[in-house]
Amino acid sequence: LWTPDNIIEDSIARIRNQVGDDKVLLGLSGGVDSSVVAALLHRAIGDQLTCVFVDNGLLRLGEGDQVMSTFARHMGVHVIRVDAEDRFLGRLKGVSDPEQKRKIIGNTFIEVFDDEASKIQDVKWLAQGTIYPDVIESAGSKTGKAKVIKSHHNVGGLPEEMNLDLVEPLRELFKDEVRKIGIELGLPSEMVYRHPFPGPGLGVRILGEVRKDYAQTLRQADHIFIEELRKADLYDQVSQAFAVFLPVRSVGVVGDNRLYAHVIALRAVETIDFMTARWAHLPYDFLDLVCRRIANEVPGVSRVVYDITGKPPGTIEWE
Numbered sequence: 001l002w003t004p005d006n007i008i009e010d011s012i013a014r015i016r017n018q019v020g021d022d023k024v025l026l027g028l029s030g031g032v033d034s035s036v037v038a039a040l041l042h043r044a045i046g047d048q049l050t051c052v053f054v055d056n057g058l059l060r061l062g063e064g065d066q067v068m069s070t071f072a073r074h075m076g077v078h079v080i081r082v083d084a085e086d087r088f089l090g091r092l093k094g095v096s097d098p099e100q101k102r103k104i105i106g107n108t109f110i111e112v113f114d115d116e117a118s119k120i121q122d123v124k125w126l127a128q129g130t131i132y133p134d135v136i137e138s139a140g141s142k143t144g145k146a147k148v149i150k151s152h153h154n155v156g157g158l159p160e161e162m163n164l165d166l167v168e169p170l171r172e173l174f175k176d177e178v179r180k181i182g183i184e185l186g187l188p189s190e191m192v193y194r195h196p197f198p199g200p201g202l203g204v205r206i207l208g209e210v211r212k213d214y215a216q217t218l219r220q221a222d223h224i225f226i227e228e229l230r231k232a233d234l235y236d237q238v239s240q241a242f243a244v245f246l247p248v249r250s251v252g253v254v255g256d257n258r259l260y261a262h263v264i265a266l267r268a269v270e271t272i273d274f275m276t277a278r279w280a281h282l283p284y285d286f287l288d289l290v291c292r293r294i295a296n297e298v299p300g301v302s303r304v305v306y307d308i309t310g311k312p313p314g315t316i317e318w319e
């Protein structure tokens, strides 16, 4: 019988059987899948698990602290947090092509992860949050985003000499099953029911060149949008919502002063499969409130716009 409890018991037995007394490494991204793998492995093998969390400087507001507090502090999982902001932003300097940015972020992620991994002694296994749809996607077409998306989480570049075998306890599960297991394992529901967040993070939500000050502005605006969606009970009614930083400047007015500053676009969509999507028809009053808060609270923003493009013709992300 399929119940979260049975699946967990069964997975734990299989994991223990597979890895024995060996040490296991996991790249923790803060996303649902890797989080559930972390919780599951921790329950199955405790201290044999080491997680590496890479802060690439392209995370949402407070995300790194949240991951550390959930896993390290509350659950007692061994997590190594790597502050790699300078390394990522350094590599991205002067680069504005979206696919180039994706490639750089993916490669840098692998490098940083490898560096950390090679410092840990006697690791035999690499755990991954591969779920059933990932297995199907990679078996299918050789082109398209699925490959690209997974490439930097798959850590294909691990040093040969480490010779790690894979542990993929979610390989047979669908997303909704993964979520149920996550809840059963005690993960906070805000984490388990979070909107998807792309691997390249804010790197593809800052259009063109990625800069630290742009990332700071975007993080604040995005946080306000998400916070208000939660307050208004709208967060779970949309499939994905976020802010985008537009590096164009527009004239505004604050008090008696003319302001010449950047633009923030808000994006919210409703979708089942993320292949097509409808823009979320959020209430005008709600949008008005979010716009006012962003304009008042986030320095360097003169204007807020709402994206009313469906997919198609637009993609969900702007890059």
Ligand code: XMP
Binding pocket: 102, 145, 148, 149, 150, 196, 197, 198, 199, 200, 240, 274, 311, 314, 315, 316, 317, 318, 319
């Ligand atoms: P698009 O923009 O293609 O997005 O309509 C569809 C879904 O995929 C996510 N997305 C990505 N996820 N790496 C990821 O891990 C990426 O490079 C990437 N690009 C888009 C996007 O957030 C949406 O959920």
